[in-house]
Amino acid sequence: MRVELPIKRISNYKNIVSDEVDELINLAKELKGLRVVHVNATSYGGGVAELLYTLVPLMRDLGLDAYWEVLEAPNEFFNVTKKLHNAFQGAYVDITDSELELFEKVNKENAEKLNLDADIVIIHDPQPYFIPLFKEGKFIWRCHIDTSSPNKIIWEKITKKAAKKYSKALFHLTEYVQEPFKDIAVEFPPSIDPLSDKNKQLPEETIKEIILKYNIDITRPIITVVARFDPWKDLKSAIDVYRILKEKVDLQLLIVSAMAKDDPEGWILFEEILRYAGTDPDIHFLTDLKGVGHLEVNVFQTISTVGLHTATKEGFGLVISEMLWKGNPVVARPTGGVKVQILDGFNGFLRNDVKELADALYDIINDSSLKEEFGRNAKKLVKEKFLTTAHLKRYLKVIKEVIY
Template sequence: MAQLLYSPHTTAEEALLPEVDLTPADPWLLGDTIGSERAAGLDAAISGLRAALGARRVVDVNSTPAGGGVAEMLYRILRYTRGAGVDARWFTIEADPAFFALTKRLHHLLHGQDAAGPSLDAHTAAHYAAVGEANARALLRSVRPGDLVTLHDPQTAGLAPALHRAGVRVVWRSHIGTDAHDEFTDRAWAFLRPFLETVDAFVFSRTQYVPTWLTERHVAVIQPSIDPLSAKNRPLDDDAAAAIVRRMGLRAGRRPRERALYRRGDGSVGVVHREPVSLHSLAPPPAEAPLILQISRWDPLKDMAGVMSSFATDTTSLDGAHLALVGPDVTGVTDDPEGSRVFAGCVELWHRLPPRSRARIHLACLPMADAEENAVMVSALQRQATVIAQKSLAEGFGLTVTEAMWKSRPVVASAVGGIRDQIQHGVHGLLLEDPHDRAAFAAEAGGLLRDDGLAASLGAGARSRALEQFLDDRQLCQQSALYQVLAAA
C-alpha cells in the first residue's frame, strides 16, 4: 500500500486507507441472550436496512483499529451488520503526530476540560484540513456516491467536506461530550463546525452533548453497547479467570505448569501466553485479599492517579484490600499521544508511595498483539475483582462500566457523562457526585468490601440493567432506523 502523504497535493492514485478485516457474525446468535421477541425485532430492523440500501455500502471511519471503546464497538457492530447481509466496511485514517496532538486537545475541550496542545489557529486548521482531504481522497477509492459513511469523533471530521462533494451520505458521530457547555466546548465546536456544515446527520451518546448550533439539523441519540458474545463478555468460569489473572501476576498462588485456558471465538481452546508488557508490583495480591480494579486507557480524564492517591491515603475503609490499575500497552494506541506520559506519571507516583501502600497497589499494561487474548485478560480481571471502579473526571459513556455491570460486579463510578445513564445510585452501583472527592471514593468502595449483601444486590441490579438497555441489538436497531432514513432521502 502506498504511503499516505499529508499534503493537499496528494493524488487519489497514491493512497488507500487501511481497511480492518471483518469476519461476519450472524446477529441471530444473540437470540439466546436477548430472547425471541427482541431477536425478531432486530431481524426486522436489519431486513429493512438491507432493502433500503440496495447495492449501497455502510462504511465506518475512525482513527485506530484497536485500543479503545470505539474500535471495540465498531468491530462488533460491523461484524453483525455484515453477517446480516449488508456490505459493511471499516477504514482507519492515517495522520502525523502533530495531527493527533491536535485531536487529543479537541477531545479534552469537548469534555469541557482545558489541556496543553497545539493552538487552534489558522495554521493548525489548515493542517487539519489537509490531513482530512488526503484521507478523504484515499477513502474515495473504496466508496461510491450514495454510500453511507459514518465518521467517528474529532479525528475524522475533516473528511466530511470532500465526501459530501463526491455524493456520499455522511454521518458524524461524537462519542464524547459534556453536559455543561462552556468556553472550552465552544472553542472546540468553533474549530470543528466549518468541517461539519455539510454532514447529513449527527449521532451523540447523550442529548446533553448536542451543541445548540445543531438545533435544526438531523440529530440522533444512540448510546454505545456491548456484545454479550464477544471475548470480553461471554461466560468465563471462575477457575479459568483465576488462572488467567495469576498468569498476569495480579493474583498470588500460581501453580507449576498451570495453563491459563479459555475458549476462543471459533470454538478452539486458547491459552493466555502473554504477560503484561509492563507490571509494577512488589508481589501479586494474595488470593484471599479483596481486589479493587480500574481498567481504562491511560488518559488523564480517567484519573488513574487519583484512584491511586485515594487508595493510598485511606487508612481505614480499604485496609487489607489491593488495587489494580490496568490499561493497554501505551505503544499500541496510535491516536493517543498522552498515554505514555500518563502511565509514566502513575509509575512515578507509585514509586513515591510509602512501602506499605506500594505493596498493595499494582500497575499493569496489557499486551495488544492478540485482540482476543487481550479481551480475555480484561474479562478475567473484571470477573475476579471484588469491586470495579471508574473514577473518571469526565466520560463520554463508559463501556468499562457496562462490561462490569454485565458481569454482575459492584461498581463505584463518577456521576459524569454516560455513566449517569447506566447507573441509578444504590440500584445498579454507587455514584460519586464529585469525582474529585477521594475520601468519598474510598468510603464507598470500602463499604462494598464490608457489605457482601449490598455488593451482591448491586451486582444483580447491574446485570439486569445491562441486559435490558445496553446490548448490541438495541444499538443495531437504532442505527438501522437512522440509515434507512438517510438512504431514502
C-alpha cells in the first residue's frame, strides 16, 4: 500500500542549517529522476514511520522520484515479526517452522503486489527483509534495531538467507554491525525534523490549550518519558524512579506513547503498566487513545523539566534528540544510540540503576543553572548531528554509491 505524503520544501530549512541545504541541492543534481522506494511495516506509530514522513517528501523536493510502500499483512505476521525484533535485540524466543513459513509467504506476496519497480528499494527493519528473495533490483537494508548482541540462531537463520541480495546495510552504530553485513555496512544515525509538528516552536496559546486539556500542572516539576509500550523500554523502572523522587520532590510523571499498529504485544504491556502505576493522579498516561498527536508530544516535551529514558535496549531513541532539541536535559541508561546523544555531564546524565537515575534527576531539578547549561548544550548537539538534513545527506551519498 502506498502512503500519501505531504509536500515539504528543503528551502524551508535554510534558516536552521543554511550550508547543509546548499550541499544537499548539489548532491541531488546527479540523482534527479531516480526512482527510490522505501518499504516498512506501518505508516503510523514508531520512529521509522516518523522518519519517512519527512525524508521521502524531501527526497521528492530534491528531484528524486521517491515514494513509500507499507506491507499488507495479517496480525499473525506481526506476532512473528515482533519475535524477530526481540530476537535481533538478543532475546531468547522460540520461532516455529510454520511461523517462518508465514514470514516468507507474506514477504513473497508483498514482493508481487507492492509497486517496487524502482532504481533503489530501501527495506526497513526485519518485517520486509525477505522481499529481495522474490524481486529483482538493487536493495539497501536499513536496520533501526540494536543488533549488538542478537540471538545468533535466529539472526543467522534470517539474515543469511537474503544478505547477498543487499548492496548496503545501514545501522545506527558501528557496534550493531554483525556478519553477514560487515563488508557492506554503513554507520547511519537517524534524525529529527526541526520543522515537524513534533519539533517546531509552538505559539504560547497552543501550549496553554494543550496543558489545560490534559490537566498538567506546570508550577511543579515535570519528568517526561516518551516511549512505546515495549518490554525493552522498561517503563516500570520509570515509575520506580518517579516514586523515589516523589519522596523528596512534589513532581509529576508524563508517560507519552503511541500504540504502533504492527505491535500487538504493546497493548498487553500497556494494561500491565497501567496496573503497575495504580491510581496516582500525578502519573499521566498520554497516548493517541486520548487524542495525543505530534503537537501534543511537542508541548509535553517543551514544558518538561527534564526527560527520562529507562530503556535497557535502544536502537537509537530519537525521542531523546526531540527532548534535547527543546533545550531540556535528559537522564537515561547508557545503552545503544542513547550514548551518542547524551554526553554524561554535558547535556544530561547517564546512569544505570533506578536509584542512580533518581539521584541524577534530583540534581538537575534542584540546580537551575545546571539545567540551563545542559539545555543549551542539548540543543547545540542535536543541531550539529541529528537533524533531518544531515540524515538526508547520508541517504543521498549511499544511494549514489549503490547506483554508480
